[in-house]
Amino acid sequence: xxxxxxxxxxxxxxxxxxxxxxxxxxxxxxxxxxxxxxxxxxxxxxxxxxxxxxxxxxxxxxxxxxxxxxxxxxxxxxxxxxxxxxxxxxxxxxxxxxxxxxxxxxxxxxxxxxxxxxxxxxxxxxxxxxxxxxxxxxxxxxxxxxxxxxxxxxxxxxxxxxxxxxxxxxxxxxxxxxxxxxxxxxxxxxxxxxxxxxxxxxxxxxxxxxxxxxxxxxxxxxxxxxxxxxxxxxxxxxxxxxxxxxxxxxxxxxxxxxxxxxxxxxxxxxxxxxxxxxxxxxxxxxxxxxxxxxxxxxxxxxxxxxxxxxxxxxxxxxxxxxxxxxxxxxxxxxxx
Numbered sequence: 071x072x073x074x075x076x077x078x079x080x081x082x083x084x085x086x087x088x089x090x091x092x093x094x095x096x097x098x099x100x101x102x103x104x105x106x107x108x109x110x111x112x113x114x115x116x117x118x119x120x121x122x123x124x125x126x127x128x129x130x131x132x133x134x135x136x137x138x139x140x141x142x143x144x145x146x147x148x149x150x151x152x153x154x155x156x157x158x159x160x161x162x163x164x165x166x167x168x169x170x171x172x173x174x175x176x177x178x179x180x181x182x183x184x185x186x187x188x189x190x191x192x193x194x195x196x197x198x199x200x201x202x203x204x205x206x207x208x209x210x211x212x213x214x215x216x217x218x219x220x221x222x223x224x225x226x227x228x229x230x231x232x233x234x235x236x237x238x239x240x241x242x243x244x245x246x247x248x249x250x251x252x253x254x255x256x257x258x259x260x261x262x263x264x265x266x267x268x269x270x271x272x273x274x275x276x277x278x279x280x281x282x283x284x285x286x287x288x289x290x291x292x293x294x295x296x297x298x299x300x301x302x303x304x305x306x307x308x309x310x311x312x313x314x315x316x317x318x319x320x321x322x323x324x325x326x327x328x329x330x331x332x333x334x335x336x337x338x339x340x341x342x343x344x345x346x347x348x349x350x351x352x353x354x355x356x357x358x359x360x361x362x363x364x365x366x367x368x369x370x371x372x373x374x375x376x377x378x379x380x381x382x383x384x385x386x387x388x389x390x391x392x393x394x395x396x397x398x399x400x401x402x403x404x405x406x
Contacts, residue, residue: 073089073091074206074207075093075131075138075209076206076207076208076209076266077089078091078093078137079093079095079137079138079209079266079267080209080266082346082378082379083267083302083304083324083325083346083378083379084302084324084346085346085378091402092373092377092379093379093380093402094135094137094138094379094380094381094398094399094402095136095138095211095379095380095381096136096211096381096382097138097213097269097304097306097327097348097381098269098306098327098381098382098384098385099140099142099143099385099386100130100134100382100385100386100395101126101130101143101386101388102389102390102391102395103161103388103389104392105126105129105130105133105134105392105395106126106161108129109125109126109129109133111125111126112160113143113158113159113161113163113164114159117143117144117158117165117192118158118188118192119192120191120193120195121196123141123143123193123196124196124197124199124200124203126143127139127140127141127196127200128203128204131204131208133392134392134396134399135396135399135400135403136399137208137209138208138209138210138211139204139208139209139210139211140211140212140269141200141212142193142196142212143164143385144158144164145165145223146166146167146189147189147192147193147215148189148190148214148215148223148253148256149167149220149223149224150188150189151184151189151252152171152178152179152180152220152223152224152252153172153179154170154171154223154224155167156189161388162388167223170224170225170226170229171224172224172225172245173225173226173229175233175241175242175244175245177248178224178245178249180248180252185255185256185259190256190259193212193213193256193263194259194260195263197212197263197264197265202264209266210264210265210266210267211265211266211268212260212261212263212265212269213260213268213269213271214256214268214269214270214271215253215270215272216253216270216271216272216292216295217245217246217247217250217253217288218246218272218273218288219271220252220253221242221245221246224245224249227278230242231278234283234287239286239287242287246287246288246291247291250291250294250295253270253295254295254298254299257295257299257303258299258300258301261299261300261301265301267301267302267303267304267324268299268301268302268303269304269305269306270295270303270304270306270323271306272288272305272306272307273307273309274314275308275309275310275311276309276310276312276313276314277308277309278309280313281313281317284314284317285314285317289320289321292321292322292323293320293321293322296322296323297322302324302325303324303325304323304324304325304326304327304346304348305318305321305323305325305326305327306326306327306384307326307328308329308384309331310329310331310332311328311329311331311332312331312332315332315341316340318341319344319345323345324345324346325345325346325347326341326345326346326347326348327348327349327383328348328349328350328383329350329383329384330349330350330351330353330368330383332349332350334349334350334371334372334375334376334377335375337375337377338375338377342376342378346378346379347376347377347378347379348377348378349372349377349379349381350372350377350383351365351369351372351380351381351383351398352368352383353382353383353384353385353386353387354387356368357382357387357390357398358386358387358389358390358391358394361394362393362397365394365397365398365401366400369397369398369401369402370401373401373402380401380402
């Protein structure tokens with residue numbers, strides 16, 4: 071009996087009965103120029119219109135072959151709802167914020183109608199559309215930014231890290247605490263709208279802060295979030311996080327979506343018995359600049375290492391060749 075994409079992903083997420091093959095997933099965006107051209111949908115439309123957003127997500131399953139659909143291609147949905155002036159970009163440029171409305175670390179004003187703000191509503195409506203089209207057949211993944219990432223958008227990355235460096239962690243913790251309910255509310259709303267899984271992207275990466283900062287400032291917040299949000303969560307943190315893998319497991323996440331900088335075999339050995347692992351095919355050198363043979367080698371390395379769900383390590387560059395994304399799926403299917 072052939073397993074559905076949905077069954078493959080959900081089984082892998084919980085280390086359940088082994089499916090007929092590993093699933094190919096995309097917890098972050100796999101939109102590239104080639105996919106936009108074939109789908110007839112481009113940016114910024116797919117950031118702003120729920121039907122365009124859902125159709126482009128479906129293209130990742132129908133055209134490329136991923137076992138998941140994930141309709142949020144930006145990291146600025148919450149930021150826009152909280153007062154950031156967001157440029158939604160174009161076919162060649164991802165969205166970006168033009169201001170930091172809380173760079174003075176004043177109290178964050180969360181609108182009462184937060185979930186009805188256009189940047190939030192569009193994602194919820196897109197998830198509902200996907201649920202009607204592929205619910206129970208393909209795993210539907212939602213995505214929210216965690217409080218650490220939203221704080222970057224509110225105060226500015228360098229400004230936030232400077233506060234920590236100056237010993238003003240109280241300001242940072244206060245902002246994180248004020249933003250935590252935003253992430254929780256959006257995640258819960260996405261599950262209600264139709265998501266099977268939600269990715270929490272919170273970029274407390276080793277490239278920017280030490281593991282002790284994660285442990286002291288963010289781990290307690292993540293533990294509260296995982297105990298409050300009722301639904302499976304994938305943590306996404308970019309960069310080299312070897313020094314905090316066990317802390318991510320301690321936080322209570324069901325899965326960790328990780329980059330190539332963390333060796334797949336090492337990740338599986340250290341935390342594979344405690345959480346599902348998702349990734350970790352390199353974007354820059356392999357998917358973007360490499361050839362299908364390069365993609366094949368990395369995919370098979372991840373499969374043989376025991377990575378549960380094979381995926382690009384992060385949102386792919388817009389100029390990524392479509393044939394390389396298809397090569398990822400082909401390599402996952404090999405031998406099954």
